Amino acid sequence: MAEINADISEIAVNREKVIVRTSVIGIVTNVLLAAFKAAVGIISNSIAVMLDAVNNLSDALSSVITIVGAKLGAKTPDKKHPMGYGRIEYLSSMIVAAIVIYAGITSCVESVKKIISPEIPDYSAVSLIIIAVAIVVKLILGRYVKNTGEKVNSGALVASGSDASFDAILSASVLASAIIYLLTDISLEAFVGVFISVVIVKAGIEMMLDTLNDILGQRGDAELSSKIKALLKEEEGVRGAYDLFLHNYGPNKNYASVHLELDDIMTADQIDRLTRKVQVKVYKETGVILTGVGVYSYNTSNAEIAEMRSRIREKVTSHDWALQMHGFYADLKEKNIRFDVVITFKTDVKEALGIIASEVKALYPDYHFQIVPDVDVSD
Helix, strand or coil: CHHHHHHHHHHHHHHHHHHHHHHHHHHHHHHHHHHHHHHHHHHHCCHHHHHHHHHHHHHHHHHHHHHHHHHHHCCCCCCCCCCCCCCHHHHHHHHHHHHHHHHHHHHHHHHHHHHHCCCCCCCCHHHHHHHHHHHHHHHHHHHHHHHHHHHHCCHHHHHHHHHHHHHHHHHHHHHHHHHHHHHHCCCCHHHHHHHHHHHHHHHHHHHHHHHHHHHHCCCCCHHHHHHHHHHHHCCCCEEEEEEEEEEECCCCCEEEEEEEEEECCCCHHHHHHHHHHHHHHHHHHHCCEEEEEEEEEECCCCHHHHHHHHHHHHHHCCCCCEEEEEEEEEECCCCEEEEEEEECCCCCHHHHHHHHHHHHHHHCCCCEEEEEEEECCCC
16 A cells, blocks of 8 residues: 555646646746737727637636636645645635636626717727737647646646637637628627637536545546446456445545455455455556545355345346345345345435345245345445
8 A cells, every 4th residue: 555655646736737738838828828919908898808808808817717716725634634725726616617707798798888878999909919929829729728637637737728629719709700801891890709608618617626526525437436346356256346435525535445255264364365466456447545445245156045045136126216236145144135225316225125135035024024225326
């Protein structure tokens, strides 16, 4: 585990450096773009260009918050927060989303005012060139920031990159309205400003909802869960991997617990060595730390129990809402049978357990059953 902890620390440091460097590039670029656009907006008396400049400033502020979030999220775990401070990044993403929404609402208000009391814009060739260059710069910046965010698993960077790409589209609409005005003397910029504002608000709300889902806790990634289970079942002696729970404590800080079905003849020493081996294996392959590995005992070399398991599994899985049965163990001497059943979310668990209990009791009336309900959290 010491090797795993060392790897985590190194990854966290490198990730923080990448986020800070990328965010600084975003800040410098957005400040320069905002300055140029503001100048163009003032000279040409264009509300759309001015709002575009304000949007660039909000992007710069978002990058500042992303840096602060990355710095705080990389703090070393302590007694009060033993799992670290990684979830602070989700809070920084929420703040970024709130800034985006605020910028969109204020922009919409200003645009509506210009619709009610229109002002005639005065575009020059230089102003159009600056807007065109800004579009290209924003497209390049957006792709760079988003790709970097995906590589280091930073929701704030991904959001900033997507927002930059949106900005390029919005700037293109400003340029189009300017060209239309020069060709037809029809001013659409205030209406374009409203359109820009609506798109900004929509993007902010989507960012807010995505981050809120991360904070509340989302269903484990199906592809990651399948990969972890496959890695575990590759090991000799592992008959099955069940009840995999993924716990997220911030970007790149994933922990998990799982139950392995092992032969009942394995010794404590064998189980201990297997557990340590799979912990290292899973971390190196997926970056997920197995904090807990439980064990289901699998009856071996008993034909009667094998027959009981087969009959009960057939009965249980005959229901559409019973996705899986595992952890089966029968004690012939004490007349006890225990197993777990994975039940769909749409099914009433109490009712489902009642049905299963009555059916298996009918098969083996002399036995006492312990049936544990599970939910399909990882498949």
